[in-house]
Amino acid sequence: HDIKFLQGNIILVGMMGAGKTTIGKLLANYMGKTFIDSDHEIQQRTGVKIPLIFEIEGEAGFRRRETEVLHELVQAENVVLATGGGAVLSAENRALLRQHGIVVYLSASVNELQRRTRTDKNRPLLQTEDLHARLTELHAQRDALYREVAHIIIDSGKQGVRSLVQRLARKL
Ligand code: S3P
Numbered sequence: 001h002d003i004k005f006l007q008g009n010i011i012l013v014g015m016m017g018a019g020k021t022t023i024g025k026l027l028a029n030y031m032g033k034t035f036i037d038s039d040h041e042i043q044q045r046t047g048v049k050i051p052l053i054f055e056i057e058g059e060a061g062f063r064r065r066e067t068e069v070l071h072e073l074v075q076a077e078n079v080v081l082a083t084g085g086g087a088v089l090s091a092e093n094r095a096l097l098r099q100h101g102i103v104v105y106l107s108a109s110v111n112e113l114q115r116r117t118r119t120d121k122n123r124p125l126l127q128t129e130d131l132h133a134r135l136t137e138l139h140a141q142r143d144a145l146y147r148e149v150a151h152i153i154i155d156s157g158k159q160g161v162r163s164l165v166q167r168l169a170r171k172l
Contacts, residue, residue, distance in 0.1 A: 009077070009100055010033065011102065012024050013088055014105055014107060015085050015146075016085040016123050016126060017135075021082050023106060024080045024081075026162070027080050028080035033078050034079045051124045074099075088142065104150060104154060107155050113135050154168050
């Protein structure tokens with residue numbers, strides 16, 4: 001069947017470095033949907049980068065902004081929405097996401113996540129001496145939440161993004 005006829009939203013969740021943005025853009029293009037990104041939207045609205053929000057308002061302040069933006073973004077139609085890695089931390093957000101689209105968990109191993117986030121300065125939670133330990137800890141805290149909220153789970157580490165997008169589109 002032609003997957004372009006599939007209406008509705010696709011919502012991507014998963015850890016930092018799982019590929020939500022990269023895969024989301026390709027998937028949107030492939031399926032004729034519009035790509036939106038909650039972190040990008042938060043930065044647009046505040047006019048500053050995420051590290052500065054964490055610096056001034058703390059993680060709690062960032063989470064408030066994230067929840068607010070998600071409530072608005074899920075109202076869109078026929079989009080692929082990439083969420084921030086911590087969007088699933090609140091039960092309120094998990095319920096919201098599930099109600100407004102097909103939620104896809106892009107899972108990846110800690111080693112893979114580390115490889116993809118190694119030189120990243122834009123993620124305040126990863127500015128640490130021991131990146132592997134931090135990612136292991138976050139993964140342990142969150143993996144069950146991603147699984148809980150997801151309708152579909154897909155391993156993002158196994159092959160190139162093109163075949164991943166095609167494999168995912170077939171599952172929808
Ligand atoms: C976060 C992930 C980031 C961003 C913020 C916090 C997290 O988004 O929202 O730095 O708690 O995992 P990405 O998953 O797009 O990197």
